[in-house]
Amino acid sequence: MISRRQALIGGTAALMLPLPARPAAPEYRLSPQQVADGVWLIEGARDSFGPRNGGAICNIVMLATHAGAIVIDTGGTARHGAALRRFADQKLGGVAASFNTHHHPDHWFGNQAFADRPIHVLPMTARLQAGNAQALSDGLYRILGGWMSGTAPLPGNPLPAGDGFGAGGRDLRLLALSGHSQADLALVDRATGTLIAGDLLFLDRAPSFPDADADMWRASLDLLAGLPASGIVPGHGPFARDSRAFVQTRAYLDGFHDRMARAADLGLAPSEALAAGPMPDFVGLGANPEEYRRAVIQRWRDFEDQALPLIGGSV
Amino acid sequence: MTLFLCHMLDSGAAGLAAYGGGAAPLAGKGEDPFDSGMWDLHRAEYLGDPAGWQADRGMRVLAPRAAEDPAHVPVIVDATDVQGQVRRIVVTIDYSPLPLALVFHPGRAKPVLGFGVKYEIAGPIRATALADGVPARMGGAFVDAMGGGCTAPAAAHARPDWQEGFGQMRGRLWPATGRLRVSIRHPMDTGLADGIPAHHLTGLRLLDGQGDLIASVDLHEPIEENPALTFTLPPDLAAGPVRIEARDTNGYSFAGEVTA
Ligand SMILES: [Zn+2]
Numbered sequence: 001m002i003s004r005r006q007a008l009i010g011g012t013a014a015l016m017l018p019l020p021a022r023p024a025a026p027e028y029r030l031s032p033q034q035v036a037d038g039v040w041l042i043e044g045a046r047d048s049f050g051p052r053n054g055g056a057i058c059n060i061v062m063l064a065t066h067a068g069a070i071v072i073d074t075g076g077t078a079r080h081g082a083a084l085r086r087f088a089d090q091k092l093g094g095v096a097a098s099f100n101t102h103h104h105p106d107h108w109f110g111n112q113a114f115a116d117r118p119i120h121v122l123p124m125t126a127r128l129q130a131g132n133a134q135a136l137s138d139g140l141y142r143i144l145g146g147w148m149s150g151t152a153p154l155p156g157n158p159l160p161a162g163d164g165f166g167a168g169g170r171d172l173r174l175l176a177l178s179g180h181s182q183a184d185l186a187l188v189d190r191a192t193g194t195l196i197a198g199d200l201l202f203l204d205r206a207p208s209f210p211d212a213d214a215d216m217w218r219a220s221l222d223l224l225a226g227l228p229a230s231g232i233v234p235g236h237g238p239f240a241r242d243s244r245a246f247v248q249t250r251a252y253l254d255g256f257h258d259r260m261a262r263a264a265d266l267g268l269a270p271s272e273a274l275a276a277g278p279m280p281d282f283v284g285l286g287a288n289p290e291e292y293r294r295a296v297i298q299r300w301r302d303f304e305d306q307a308l309p310l311i312g313g314s315v
Numbered sequence: 316m317t318l319f320l321c322h323m324l325d326s327g328a329a330g331l332a333a334y335g336g337g338a339a340p341l342a343g344k345g346e347d348p349f350d351s352g353m354w355d356l357h358r359a360e361y362l363g364d365p366a367g368w369q370a371d372r373g374m375r376v377l378a379p380r381a382a383e384d385p386a387h388v389p390v391i392v393d394a395t396d397v398q399g400q401v402r403r404i405v406v407t408i409d410y411s412p413l414p415l416a417l418v419f420h421p422g423r424a425k426p427v428l429g430f431g432v433k434y435e436i437a438g439p440i441r442a443t444a445l446a447d448g449v450p451a452r453m454g455g456a457f458v459d460a461m462g463g464g465c466t467a468p469a470a471a472h473a474r475p476d477w478q479e480g481f482g483q484m485r486g487r488l489w490p491a492t493g494r495l496r497v498s499i500r501h502p503m504d505t506g507l508a509d510g511i512p513a514h515h516l517t518g519l520r521l522l523d524g525q526g527d528l529i530a531s532v533d534l535h536e537p538i539e540e541n542p543a544l545t546f547t548l549p550p551d552l553a554a555g556p557v558r559i560e561a562r563d564t565n566g567y568s569f570a571g572e573v574t575a
Contacts, residue, residue, distance in 0.1 A: 138461065139461060142461050259324060262323075262324065266320065266324075266489070266492075267320065267487065267489040267495075267496055268320050268321070268323065268324070269320075269389065269391045269429030269496070269543075269545040270429075270431070270543075271377040271378060271379070271390055271391040271429060272319055272320050272331075272377065272429070273324065274377075274389065275319070275330060275331050275337070276324040276326075276327030276330040276331060277326065277327070277330025277331075277333060277334065278330075279325065280325050283326075290381075293379060293380075293381075294383045297379060297383040297387065298383065298384070300389070305485065307487065307496075308485035308486055308496060308497075308498055309486070309487060310483065310484070310485055311485060311559070311572060311573055312484040312559070312569065312570050312571020312572065313482045313484050313570075313571070314482030314567055314569055315568050315570045
C-alpha cells in the first residue's frame with residue numbers, strides 16, 4: 001500500500017538525511033468555530049488543491065464528547081491532520097474516534113495523526129482508499145510539494161452494518177449513500193440536529209465530479225433533504241441553517257448536465273465545452289472555473305455517446 | 316475569426332475570450348513562445364525544417380491547462396486565420412516519447428480539427444500550419460500533466476470483453492454549422508505498455524457523395540483510446556452525405572456514413 005517513494009519521504013530517509021536548503025513548509029492555521037453546542041467546524045479553503053492552501057480545502061467537523069472528539073474527516077496531508085489533532089487534544093480532550101466521509105484525498109490524507117484511535121469508513125470507501133492511495137498521493141505530492149511531507153495515506157476500517165454510532169455520550173445517525181463518489185457517508189448529530197453531509201453538499205464552492213453519478217447523487221440529496229436538520233455542514237463551504245446548500249448543489253448538478261448535453265448535441269468538441277467556461281450562474285463559485293474544466297474532461301464521455309448515433313464499424 | 320463553437324453555449328464567447336482564445340503566448344519573430352528545447356528537433360524531424368517559420372497567434376489551439384486525465388487530453392486546432400491555403404497541419408507534443416500525434420490534410424474541409432491525445436510529461440502541444448507560399452505557422456498550448464498517458468495500457472485491456480464493440484463507429488453531421496464528429500472504438504495501443512504490441516489507427520478520411528476525397532488525417536500513437544475527431548465542412552459538403560473510412564496497423568478497416 002505504501003510505496004517505496006512514500007516510505008522514503010515519510011520514513012527513515014527524511015529523519016537521517018540533512019535537510020536540503022529549501023523553504024520549510026508553511027504552517028496550517030486553523031480557525032475553528034462552534035456552529036452548534038459542542039459542534040466545531042474547521043472550514044476548508046473554498047478552492048482547489050494548491051500550494052496556497054496546502055490541501056486544507058474540505059470541512060472538518062469535531063463533536064465534543066466526554067471521551068474526546070468525534071472527528072469527521074481528517075484533512076488533506078499528514079501535517080494538516082497533525083494540526084487538527086493538536087486542536088482536538090488541546091481543546092476537546094483528545095480523540096474518541098474518526099470518520100472519513102469518502103475516499104477523496106482532502107478528506108482522509110490526515111489519517112496518520114488519528115491512527116491511535118478507530119478510523120471508521122464505509123466498506124466501499126476502505127476499498128477505494130486502498131486502491132487509489134498511490135495515484136492520489138503521487139498527484140498531491142506534485143501539486144502540494146512540501147505541504148505533503150511525511151504523508152503516507154492510511155485507509156480507514158470498514159464500519160460494521162448499522163446506522164448508529166455513539167461515543168462519550170454523543171450519538172450519531174449514519175447514512176450510507178452515494179452519488180458524489182461510489183460511497184458517501186453522511187452523519188447527523190442527534191443532540192443538536194446538525195447534518196454533516198460530506199461532499200454530497202457543496203455551498204459557494206463548485207462541486208467536484210471525478211466519481212460522480214448524477215442520478216444517485218440526486219437521490220441522495222432527496223433523502224437528506226427529508227431529514228429534519230437544525231443546521232447543515234456541507235463538505236465544502238460555509239455552515240448554514242437554511243437549505244441553500246441543497247438548492248445550490250442540485251442547481252449545479254442540473255446546470256452542468258444541461259450544459260454538457262447541449263454541447264454534445266450541438267457538435268462541440270470537449271475542448272470547446274471546456275474553454276466556454278462554467279454555467280453563467282456559477283462562474284463566481286469557489287474553485288471555478290478550474291473545477292468546471294476538470295468536470296468536462298471527467299464526464300464528457302457520458303454525454304458524447306448519447307449525441308453520436310452508431311454509423312458503422314469494422315468492414 | 317475563429318470557427319470554434321464555444322459561443323453556442325451561454326456566455327461561451329466570453330468564456331473563450333477569458334481562456335485566451337487558443338492563441339499561443341506572444342513571441343518575437345523566429346522565437347519559440349514556449350521556449351522549449353524540443354521544438355528545434357521536432358521542426359527538423361516532422362516539418363522538414365521549414366525556412367522562415369513563425370509563431371502565429373492566428374494558429375489557434377485549445378487544450379486544457381492541466382491534463383486531468385493523461386489518457387484523454389482534448390484538443391482542437393483552428394487555422395482559419397492563418398494566411399494562405401492551408402495544405403497540412405502537423406500536431407506534435409514536445410515531451411512525448413512519440414511526439415508526432417497527427418498530420419491533418421484539410422483538403423476541401425475547413426482547417427479545423429478536434430481530437431484527443433495521451434500525455435506523458437507536462438509540456439507544449441503544437442499545431443503547425445503549412446500553407447501554399449507562406450512560411451510555416453506554429454501555434455500551441457502548454458498542458459500540465461503528470462504522465463502515464465502513453466505508457467499505460469489502454470483501459471480496454473482491463474476488461475475481459477475488451478474486443479466487444481471493437482471498431483464501432485459513431486458519428487453525426489450538423490449541416491447548419493458544418494460540424495462533423497466521428498468516434499471509433501479502438502485501443503490505440505502505442506506499443507509502449509508492457510506486453511501489449513502497438514495497434515493503432517493510421518488514418519481516417521472523409522469522402523463526399525461521389526466518393527471523392529474531402530479531407531484526411533494521418534493518425535499516430537499519441538492519439539487517445541476510442542478517439543473522437545471533429546471536423547468543419549463548408550456548406551456545400553455539410554449537406555452530406557459524407558462517408559468516413561479508417562484503417563489501422565493490423566490491417567483492419569472501418570467505415571460509416573453520416574447524412575444531414
Ligand atoms: Zn470529494
